Amino acid sequence: MKKNALLVSAIVVGLATVTLLSRTIDARRANDSAQSA
Amino acid sequence: LLLITGAIFLGELSAGQEAKIIVDLGLSAMLLFGAFIAIFVGVGLVYKEIERRTLYAILSKPIGRGQFLLGKYLGLCLTLLINVVVMGIGVSLALIYVRRGWNPLALQIWPAIFLIYFELMIITAVALLFSSFSSPALSALLTFFVFIIGHFSADLKNLATTANSAAARLLFRTLYYLLPNLANFSLITPAAHGVTPSASAFALATVYMFVYVGVLLAAATLIFSRRNFK
Numbered sequence: 405m406k407k408n409a410l411l412v413s414a415i416v417v418g419l420a421t422v423t424l425l426s427r428t429i430d431a432r433r434a435n436d437s438a439q440s441a
Numbered sequence: 442l443l444l445i446t447g448a449i450f451l452g453e454l455s456a457g458q459e460a461k462i463i464v465d466l467g468l469s470a471m472l473l474f475g476a477f478i479a480i481f482v483g484v485g486l487v488y489k490e491i492e493r494r495t496l497y498a499i500l501s502k503p504i505g506r507g508q509f510l511l512g513k514y515l516g517l518c519l520t521l522l523i524n525v526v527v528m529g530i531g532v533s534l535a536l537i538y539v540r541r542g543w544n545p546l547a548l549q550i551w552p553a554i555f556l557i558y559f560e561l562m563i564i565t566a567v568a569l570l571f572s573s574f575s576s577p578a579l580s581a582l583l584t585f586f587v588f589i590i591g592h593f594s595a596d597l598k599n600l601a602t603t604a605n606s607a608a609a610r611l612l613f614r615t616l617y618y619l620l621p622n623l624a625n626f627s628l629i630t631p632a633a634h635g636v637t638p639s640a641s642a643f644a645l646a647t648v649y650m651f652v653y654v655g656v657l658l659a660a661a662t663l664i665f666s667r668r669n670f671k
Contacts, residue, residue: 415659422619432641
């Protein structure tokens with residue numbers, strides 16, 4: 405039960421991190437294309 | 442390797458574009474063959490152990506279900522790494538051969554090759570996740586869909602901004618962030634033009650891959666540990 409809770413929290417934290425990383429990558433890409441334009 | 446040899450002959454037909462054709466064809470072949478291996482071997486990893494009943498013998502030992510899945514995943518990743526490195530060396534040698542001497546592209550393509558490998562690691566984890574609860578045929582189909590959607594994630598983002606309904610916008614935005622954004626790893630065309638990703642872009646893609654694979658393996662372990670094999 406405790407192990408399952410740990411896995412679920414790892415998934416939730418991981419998905420939040422992935423979302424944050426996606427936003428960072430998108431912002432960097434937009435910045436790069438604005439600079440090259 | 443046959444395709445890379447074919448790319449040399451194809452390159453001969455194009456006026457002065459040999460290197461570009463070789464990189465384009467070689468890296469695309471690497472991605473496609475790697476994806477096929479990741480999908481079709483990945484979906485059978487768990488299923489075969491259950492079908493042959495070898496899983497019972499393995500799980501009777503002091504090995505957790507999570508450790509079993511991790512071992513299977515790392516085994517396939519190692520196979521894919523060897524495949525990608527061998528094909529990468531083939532492409533580099535082909536570039537040196539057509540130039541009749543040293544070609545800087547032979548080294549410049551390696552960041553793109555490693556990004557292809559990272560993408561294959563995500564695809565393998567997706568295949569393992571689906572195979573932990575469904576049949577191989579369905580798992581292969583679902584993994585293939587994720588592979589396709591992952592490459593067109595920019596369209597999901599566009600839909601999230603252009604859809605009329607707020608619910609649809611929320612749905613597309615959620616899908617965009619939750620499904621793997623494989624476009625982050627697709628740098629074949631820039632690599633063919635000798636453009637390498639910046640160190641920070643490469644690092645961000647690497648962190649993204651590790652976190653995403655961690656999430657998928659945690660989800661696969663959660664599902665697999667709740668399965669009853671009696």
